[in-house]
Amino acid sequence: MPPGLLAREAVVLTLLAGQEGIPVPGLVAVDATAEHCDHPTLLMSALPGRVRVDADDLDRPLDLLAAQLVRAHGVIPDERPRTYQAWTSPGRVRTPDGPLWERAVDVIRRDPPPYESRFLHRDFHPGNVLFTETGSELRITGVVDRVETSWGPADLDVAHCSTALTLLHGSAYGLDFRERYEAHGGRDLADDPDHL
Secondary structure (H helix, E strand, O other): OOHHHHHHHHHHHHHHOOOOOOOOOOEEEEEOOOOOOOOOEEEEOOOOOEOOOOOOOOHHHHHHHHHHHHHHHOOOOOOOOOEOOOOOOHHHOOOOOOHHHHHHHHHHHOOOOOOOEEEEOOOOOHHHEEEEOOHHHOEEEEEOOOOOOEEEEHHHHHHHHHHHHHHHHOHHHHHHHHHHHHHOOOOOOOOHHHHO
C-alpha cells in the first residue's frame, strides 16, 4: 500500500479511537515510508469476529449494518478527514456503445446534489465488517479498511453498501438498505432521483 494511504489510515484510526459504538482496531504503529521496516507497514490490534456474507437469515445482519453506518455518520471528530473524492470521472470511463451506457456516464457528469457532510467510511460493505455470535446474539465487533474515510454525503456510503448487497444477495436487499438505514435514524439522504 502506498505510504500516503497508510499514513491516512493511521490518522483515521487515531481519530476514531474511543468513539462510542465505533469498533475499530487500535493503532499500534505505522511506518509509512519503510524507515524501520522492509516495506511500508501499518500495525493495528486484532479484532474478534469474521466477515459474514452468507445468505442465511439476512434481517439481523443487515439491520446491524444499517445501525452501524448511522453511528459512523454521527461521528464528529476533532479533526475532519479529507473531503470525499469521486472514484471516477466521465473522461476515465470506458463503456460499450449504447444509449444505456451514455445515460450512465451522463449521471457522472452531473454536479453532486446538495448535501450535509458526514463522516464517511467510503468502502462500507459486509466484506469490511466483522461479526461474532449467531442468531439474535449476532453483533458487529469491528469495521475495518479505513483508508478511504472522508467527509461528504451519506448517500455515498449507503449507495456503496447497497451495491454490495445487490451483488451478494439480489436487488431487493440492495434497494431495501436505504430504508433500513433510515429506520435506524439515518438522515440527510438525497431525494430519489438524486439518491439513485
